[in-house]
Amino acid sequence: MNFFKRRFLTAVALLVLAAPLNVFPQVDQYKDFQLIREQAFSKSELREMAVELTDGIGPRLSGSLGFLNSVEWAKDRLQTMGIENARVEPWGEFGNGWQMEKFYIAQTKPYYQPLSAIPQAWTGSTNGLVKSEVVMVNASSKEDLAQYAGKLNGKIVITPYEKDIEVSFEPLASRYTEEDLNRQNEISQVRPDMDPFIRERQREAWSRGLSNTDLIEFCQAEGAIALINNSGTWGVIRTGGSRNGRNLTELGIPVIDMTHEHYGRMVRLIDRGTPVELELEVKNKLVTDNKLIYNVIGEIEGANKKLKDEVVMIGAHIDSWHAGTGGNDNGSGVIVMMEVMRILKQSGVKLDRTVCIALWGAEEQGLHGSRNWVKKYVYDSETDTKGPEYDKISAYYNFDYGTGWVRGIFLQDNLALKPIFEEFLKPVHDLGAKTISTRNPGSSDHMVFNRLGIPGFALIQDRIDYGRGYHTNMDTFDRIQLGDLKQAATVVATLVYQTANYPDKLPRKQM
Ligand SMILES: [Zn+2]
Incomplete structure (x- = not known):
């Protein structure tokens, strides 16, 4: 190493020491x-x-x-x-907004029981407090519906949708483990999971071979009081909006989401010939000024x-x-x-x-x-x-x-x-x-x-x-x-x- 080079290096070293913060900017x-x-x-x-x-x-x-x-x-x-x-x-x-103002529902026959349920958004009202028999509509196509013509006036409609709920041994809540986090990059994970709520609704529609809209429109045209839908388990009601609320100018009949445990009971009772009666009052309105x-x-x-x-x-x-x-x-x-x-x-x-x-x-x-x-x-x-x-x-x-x-x-x-x-x-x-x-x-x-x-x-x-x-x-x-x-x-x-x-x-x- 020659003299000049050594002097140069010393100068560099001094500069570095003079500005210690730059080592960790x-x-x-x-x-x-x-x-x-x-x-x-x-x-x-x-x-x-x-x-x-x-x-x-x-x-x-x-x-x-x-x-x-x-x-x-x-x-x-x-x-x-x-x-x-x-x-x-x-x-x-x-489009028009929607507001729920009053809601009550209970089973009155064969015995009294309160029910876990809530109306879907952008669906309508009953004429005050009403009491009526529940009718099961078992149709898998639009053509099938014809057999119910003239039979739904003043009735409450359900469909035979009853699922077996598998017992779950999953924890009620969880955090990702290291293994779960590593899996976030696997190629099989590229496709996002389908929303389980939508999947359930679709399955239900497929199992009937009939769209929700077809069914609601038929019930409405026949003068039914309300349509009840099975949604949610463990008494927890999962709900959404019947027609997503765009551009509605009037509300149809009430469509009510009810938890599986209360819905399935009605299906089984009617299946074995026991009449089921419900009492309900629904008051919903459109918000038209916004x-x-x-x-x-x-x-x-x-x-x-x-x-x-x-x-x-x-x-x-x-x-x-x-x-x-x-x-x-x-x-x-x-x-x-x-x-x-x-x-x-x-x-x-x-x-x-x-x-x-x-x-x-x-x-x-x-x-x-x-x-x-x-x-x-x-x-x-x-x-x-x-x-x-x-x-x-x-x-x-x-x-x-x-x-x-x-x-x-x-x-x-x-x-x-x-x-x-x-x-x-x-x-x-x-x-x-x-x-x-x-x-x-x-x-x-x-x-x-x-x-x-x-x-x-x-x-x-x-x-x-x-x-x-x-x-x-x-x-x-x-x-x-x-x-x-x-x-x-x-x-x-x-x-x-x-x-x-x-x-x-x-x-x-x-x-
Ligand atoms: Zn969200």
Whole structure:
């Protein structure tokens, strides 16, 4: 080694020693992660928000009064947190809303028993309190129905749908094991599971070879009082909407979902010739003064002059079904994403890009809120036109898989994101979030971004007891696990922080 080379190396060594922080440039980032955790775990507002949204406001069926109250509540709360431009925005026509005002049902013959049941949304009323015989319609095609002509006037209709319930030895709630998490990447898992609720309905329709709509229309034309449908077990009522509520101008007969244990008894009694009589009163109405879909939007403006026009979006749907109070579908998503905004704002961490929250309306009837927002601002597929936000959105994070810990992320078939998320997840490995799956699960608002190639993420979450509770009368505050949601808010805030400060927008899929 010559003299000059040695002097040069000494100078380099001195420079390195003079700037010791550069050895670990990520220390500053980790200081911010620490601030995020302090906000999430010591100053959490999740409980307060959960009580206000579920117990306070109640069910939030699209277009109902509860839904309208919920969007106003979310806007006000975001404003209180200091979120900028928090606003309620209409994004197009949904149709008439629907409101349940009174409901009672019981078996009166062969003996008195209260029944676990609830009317389906967008179905009608009885003429006050009525009492009538239950008639079983056993038809497997439209032609079969003809034999019941003239026999259903003033009657209550059921079908012979009775299933054997297999005993379950599964735990009531569960977390993913390491093995489960590894399996998230198996190729056989690429296809998302079908919604068990829809699968059940389809099976039922197939077993009858007759659509629900055919049956309802026949009963209505014949003057039946109500149609009763078997849905849910263990006394838990699973419900939905008879015709999804679009563009209805009048309500038909009441269609009532009843739990299997009470429904199956009627089927067996009638089968052996014992008359069954029910007493019921249903009062439902259309809400005709509001036909719009609303979303709630709010922002934290980016601090970097060059990057603040770009956006990292987070979101969850705020509408729910009407049997419960939308605890985990999707109250948990709403309060976690609002809490993420609060954490990012109140921790004071620096965000280069703007972070935007969207609480979508009418997701349950077909992603109407997010689809219309994207159509207006991002891309209109009908006219093949890019909107003003098309080039600005880096990524969209969605929360709609219940109350469990976040265990990782679905990359939605976009492999280029893998090295980025290997880094992004490192600061939350100790919280149990480290799995990266390339799978592309759907069924929620992130899909409207994915279809355009924009990274739209769903999170891998422990299922807890989601499958038993969603769309039922038990989806209330008590099913929300607030401890899990603190972890979830921390993980999402940490991912959003890094996405907002990443040198580039996240890579898109070629479409
Ligand atoms: Zn949902």
